[in-house]
Amino acid sequence: MMLTRESLLNWAMIAALLVVPLAAWSLDEPFIITLATKAAILALAGVGLNIALGLGGLISLGHAAFFGIGGYAMGILAAHAQNYEPLFEWPFLFEGSNQMPLIWLVAVVFSALAALVIGALSLRTSGVYFIMITLAFGQMLYYFAISWSAYGGEDGLSIWVRNEFPGLNTLDPIQFFAIAYVILCLALVFAARLARSPFGLALAAARQNEDRVQAVGLTPFVLRLTAFVISGAITGLAGALFADLNRFVSPTMLSWHTSGEIMIFVILGGVGRLYGPVAGAALYILLEHLLGGISDYWQIFLGVLLLLIVLFARGGLIGALAGREKAHG
Amino acid sequence: MTYILVLEQILNGLQLGMMLFLMAAGLTLVFGVMGLINLAHGSLYMVGAFAAAAVAGWTGSFLLALIASLAAAAAAGALMELVVIRRLYRRDHLDQVLATFALILIFSEGTRWLFGSFPLFLDVPSYLSGPVSLPGGIQYPLYRLTIILIGLAIAAGLFLLIARTRIGIQIRAGEADREMIAALGVDISKLYTLVFALGAALAGLAGALVGAIQSVQVGMGEPVLILAFVVIVIGGIGSIKGALAGALLVGMTDTLGGVFLPQLFAVFMDPASAASAGASLASMLIYILMAAILLVRPSGLYGGSA
Numbered sequence: 001m002m003l004t005r006e007s008l009l010n011w012a013m014i015a016a017l018l019v020v021p022l023a024a025w026s027l028d029e030p031f032i033i034t035l036a037t038k039a040a041i042l043a044l045a046g047v048g049l050n051i052a053l054g055l056g057g058l059i060s061l062g063h064a065a066f067f068g069i070g071g072y073a074m075g076i077l078a079a080h081a082q083n084y085e086p087l088f089e090w091p092f093l094f095e096g097s098n099q100m101p102l103i104w105l106v107a108v109v110f111s112a113l114a115a116l117v118i119g120a121l122s123l124r125t126s127g128v129y130f131i132m133i134t135l136a137f138g139q140m141l142y143y144f145a146i147s148w149s150a151y152g153g154e155d156g157l158s159i160w161v162r163n164e165f166p167g168l169n170t171l172d173p174i175q176f177f178a179i180a181y182v183i184l185c186l187a188l189v190f191a192a193r194l195a196r197s198p199f200g201l202a203l204a205a206a207r208q209n210e211d212r213v214q215a216v217g218l219t220p221f222v223l224r225l226t227a228f229v230i231s232g233a234i235t236g237l238a239g240a241l242f243a244d245l246n247r248f249v250s251p252t253m254l255s256w257h258t259s260g261e262i263m264i265f266v267i268l269g270g271v272g273r274l275y276g277p278v279a280g281a282a283l284y285i286l287l288e289h290l291l292g293g294i295s296d297y298w299q300i301f302l303g304v305l306l307l308l309i310v311l312f313a314r315g316g317l318i319g320a321l322a323g324r325e326k327a328h329g
Numbered sequence: 330m331t332y333i334l335v336l337e338q339i340l341n342g343l344q345l346g347m348m349l350f351l352m353a354a355g356l357t358l359v360f361g362v363m364g365l366i367n368l369a370h371g372s373l374y375m376v377g378a379f380a381a382a383a384v385a386g387w388t389g390s391f392l393l394a395l396i397a398s399l400a401a402a403a404a405a406g407a408l409m410e411l412v413v414i415r416r417l418y419r420r421d422h423l424d425q426v427l428a429t430f431a432l433i434l435i436f437s438e439g440t441r442w443l444f445g446s447f448p449l450f451l452d453v454p455s456y457l458s459g460p461v462s463l464p465g466g467i468q469y470p471l472y473r474l475t476i477i478l479i480g481l482a483i484a485a486g487l488f489l490l491i492a493r494t495r496i497g498i499q500i501r502a503g504e505a506d507r508e509m510i511a512a513l514g515v516d517i518s519k520l521y522t523l524v525f526a527l528g529a530a531l532a533g534l535a536g537a538l539v540g541a542i543q544s545v546q547v548g549m550g551e552p553v554l555i556l557a558f559v560v561i562v563i564g565g566i567g568s569i570k571g572a573l574a575g576a577l578l579v580g581m582t583d584t585l586g587g588v589f590l591p592q593l594f595a596v597f598m599d600p601a602s603a604a605s606a607g608a609s610l611a612s613m614l615i616y617i618l619m620a621a622i623l624l625v626r627p628s629g630l631y632g633g634s635a
């Protein structure tokens with residue numbers, strides 16, 4: 001593999017995301033570990049969105065739906081487990097679960113199903129309709145969660161103890177960070193392989209020239225729907241982790257501001273760049289932490305920065321540091 | 330359940346529909362003429378409401394407050410267009426979404442910084458408060474009736490503006506062929522600013538009118554913005570007629586669903602679970618309506634090609 005400036009930068013970033021919390025661990029600074037964990041989880045959500053947005057060219061403004069479904073998968077399973085209330089009794093008795101692997105599985109399956117339904121309806125349209133419809137479906141789930149009083153309604157659901165992972169103590173910040181970091185790395189490897197696979201190439205081709213893709217006998221709708229489902233599933237997994245980080249899930253995770261923020265991670269880093277969400281999420285957490293300390297109104301600065309990046313520096317952070325993107329197929 | 334209650338709810342649906350139309354008209358005009366998706370339209374609604382609340386606080390006059398909402402939102406819209414939006418016309422939708430999302434952050438936090446987080450209140454003036462008797466023995470709040478009438482008047486005015494005036498001809502020509510109208514000597518960038526400010530003024534007026542019923546607070550524009558998106562997706566993006574039809578459909582569905590679904594569920598469920606199931610389904614009803622319409626007509630009721 002040729003080491004370009006971008007791949008060097010990628011290695012540096014992923015290493016920094018590991019070194020910073022390790023250093024914080026040795027200095028006994030659990031808050032910094034938590035910030036790094038948050039960055040890793042949000043980056044994972046961005047990696048998910050980037051498969052639809054960067055690779056497939058699908059501007060989804062409704063990814064909070066999948067993030068929130070992942071969050072509620074964790075909240076509902078864990079709430080039943082902690083209260084010993086059966087979630088269902090047929091076909092077998094199931095009292096929820098506090099095991100992360102099962103929670104992740106449920107989060108992935110349900111967000112993939114939601115992405116299948118939302119994608120199948122939304123992908124009938126394109127362009128600006130697609131943006132608005134994904135936004136509207138996300139908002140639909142948001143209002144549904146608010147009115148669903150069985151699981152906390154507007155107040156959300158709190159979990160007293162973080163869920164368990166076999167062989168690890170998830171209450172220890174550095175061990176929970178390790179879980180999030182490993183999943184992020186696996187997702188990055190998966191996304192990289194996906195982009196180079198025949199499917200990924202066909203998807204990128206459908207973004208660039210729909211007619212030609214059709215002419216060689218592929219169906220853009222199926223390619224896009226598959227990408228949308230994969231994308232939603234990864235974002236859903238991130239949602240389950242995020243809820244576990246906070247031990248709390250609320251309709252806010254489903255709100256369209258969350259969709260916008262996930263998109264901001266992708267854009268701050270650079271659209272279509274594999275490691276863009278990592279750079280973007282890390283920068284976002286850093287800004288939130290630094291500017292948030294200066295002013296309660298730090299989102300004004302975030303807005304101005306985002307505006308400047310969109311208007312004048314379209315490659316995002318990676319674009320600014322690593323130069324123009326190489327032509328990709 | 331009596332027919333008076335039904336009629337009252339139909340009027341409430343009409344009132345919500347008229348407010349949504351004021352929002353949706355600007356959005357759909359801006360998309361139709363400039364091809365721009367503007368998420369910050371809800372911020373202009375908020376600007377109108379805050380301007381009205383501030384002016385009503387200083388002068389005590391509701392009429393001045395409404396004029397202030399129009400002027401402030403139009404000015405904010407024109408400024409927004411001149412500084413940011415006009416750089417986005419040639420960009421793709423992703424850039425437009427992001428830049429206008431950034432504008433929301435700036436406007437919302439800026440307003441919070443200026444006015445604080447606590448809601449402001451805008452009172453209905455005494456000459457518009459209280460109920461009025463309508464034929465059929467219905468008692469209906471005069472203020473809500475006024476909103477319906479203002480909405481109808483503006484809808485009529487907008488149709489006349491677009492169908493009968495020189496500016497309307499230019500707007501329609503701009504939708505059809507941007508290069509040609511520029512070649513014919515129309516100052517296209519001035520036209521764009523004008524259309525944007527017009528849409529902004531309507532949004533600001535809607536904000537002020539609704540602000541007197543609800544409270545005036547940061548973020549008030551966003552739920553309305555998303556409803557307005559649903560409206561123009563249903564109606565067909567770029568079509569004023571579609572915006573009106575969509576607004577009425579969404580206003581009615583939302584209002585009537587919220588009132589009657591729980592009652593409908595109570596027929597075959599116990600009251601408590603009927604109330605919660607009905608409320609849950611009612612909150613999703615307009616999105617289900619949108620999905621159903623898109624299944625039949627992917628580009629909306631009055632949409633051409635997207």
